[in-house]
Amino acid sequence: MADLRVLVIGATGVFGSRLAELAAREPGLALTLAARGRAKLDTLAARLGGLPVRMLDRAALTAADLAGFDVVVDAAGPFQASAPTVIEAAIAARVHYVDLADGRAFVAAIGAHDAAAKAAGISVTTGASSIPALSHAVIDALTDGWQGIDRIRIGIFPGNRAPRGLAVVQAILSYVGHPVRVWRGARWTDVPGWGMLHRWTVPGVGARWASVCDTPEQDLLVKRYHPRDSAEFFAGMELSILHLGLAVLALPVRWGWIASLRPASRPLLAVAKWLLPLGSDVGAMDIVVDGRDARNEAVEARWTLRADGNRGPYVPTLAALALLRRFQRGFGPPAGARACSGLLTLAESDGDFKRLGIVTDRS
Structure with missing residues (x-):
């Protein structure tokens, strides 16, 4: 199976950098890191083995910026009062979209993109986070x-x-x-x-x-x-x-x-x-x-x-990581736009918790 071509926007941020770190270890994922600042991008890319980079501003991104990718992950934020620029570009480019959004109005409005996403044959998933x-x-x-x-x-x-x-x-x-x-x-x-x-x-x-x-x-x-x-x-x-x-x-x-x-x-x-x-x-x-x-x-x-050990910021990235694994295996979410509610199981993150030394308990 060919590598899944993934663009991570906001790759130098607190959550984006951790998602990039984890995804870079995954077989079958070909990552490109994107952000507005070149110096931080180059430093992160070098640390993760020389990954390709793109200088992008999510507020001005177009479909042409997403050409050639299979999935775009928006980890930039803040999503409060954010325009759906990346979603619209992803639909126009026919590229699957995933974000870590926590903005209430942003997530609530996701259904407005459902018809266009289905027509484009791609999935738009918001709230793939904690x-x-x-x-x-x-x-x-x-x-x-x-x-x-x-x-x-x-x-x-x-x-x-x-x-x-x-x-x-x-x-x-x-x-x-x-x-x-x-x-x-x-x-x-x-x-x-x-x-x-x-x-x-x-x-x-x-x-x-x-x-x-x-x-x-x-x-x-x-x-x-x-x-x-x-x-x-x-x-x-x-x-x-x-x-x-x-x-x-x-x-x-x-x-x-x-x-x-x-x-x-x-x-x-x-x-x-x-x-x-x-x-x-x-x-x-x-x-x-x-x-x-x-x-x-x-x-x-x-x-x-x-x-412990400041591993907490990895947690909000694990749902997006699980979705990338699904895409890579050929069974991502169906076409349409939706919140990431009920799409994943707890078992899909159990292995990541253990690898990161994160302890969970159920009572």
């Missing part, structure tokens, strides 16, 4: 055979020493202080972004601060699992000064004094990097589901991931 791809694979495994789901709680907690990029900070600041629509108490309601502040105890990791985030997950969890009571997604920073400090900075947005914290992305990223030596290199993901089992009895199931 959410919803991995989280839904976990929930599918936890609730297999259940009669119904009452509550879903998902938390992601990176270690403070984990590398962070500007796109991630911009994504977070885009919703901090703004109303976030969540399903709780058996109804849709608005809560302040980075609100619902509380302590979350992760088994084997300890207590971390948690706040509500605006992600595609809130919509997709309700759409796929129909929880009776709630479907909530939280994230937390390990250092109290960062997590609580952001909660304080959210207040002027909540009060309408300023429109957004996103313009402060660079200075806040600088502060976070200054505090990088503090805290730990332990990241975690925790998923708790309550419902009714096959005998209609109340049951709770939990799945926890612990990533």
Whole structure:
């Protein structure tokens, strides 16, 4: 079978570089790395064995830039308020598309590309990341055979020493202080972004601060699992000064004094990097589901991931890696546009967890 020709956009970013690192080890994948900065591209390409590179700006990309590839992976971000430029170029070029999008509106709008993707005979898959791809694979495994789901709680907690990029900070600041629509108490309601502040105890990791985030997950969890009571997604920073400090900075947005914290992305990223030596290199993901089992009895199931040694940033790339393996073997997703919900199984990432030294536990 011929090598699958893959273009990775945003290859020098926190997640793109890790996806490139893992995909470069896969047999049958011919990678090309793309980003806006040549120096970082050349350094990464050399580290991965001399891979070819392209200078590309995702905001100005055209179908001609994708000619000759089988799959394009957009790992650049931020996807909040992002135009579907790469999707449209991929459809025009008849190249399969995968992204790591976490922008709620971006993912929600994916159906608008379904007819064009089917006409082009290609698949367009958004959200091939920790959410919803991995989280839904976990929930599918936890609730297999259940009669119904009452509550879903998902938390992601990176270690403070984990590398962070500007796109991630911009994504977070885009919703901090703004109303976030969540399903709780058996109804849709608005809560302040980075609100619902509380302590979350992760088994084997300890207590971390948690706040509500605006992600595609809130919509997709309700759409796929129909929880009776709630479907909530939280994230937390390990250092109290960062997590609580952001909660304080959210207040002027909540009060309408300023429109957004996103313009402060660079200075806040600088502060976070200054505090990088503090805290730990332990990241975690925790998923708790309550419902009714096959005998209609109340049951709770939990799945926890612990990533030591700053391996946490690899986790958001594993779903995209699993999809590339599927494409290489000739059975990628069917033509059309969809979120990466229910497309992958948890077993498809188990081997990667073990190779990376990432520990998971199910109870």
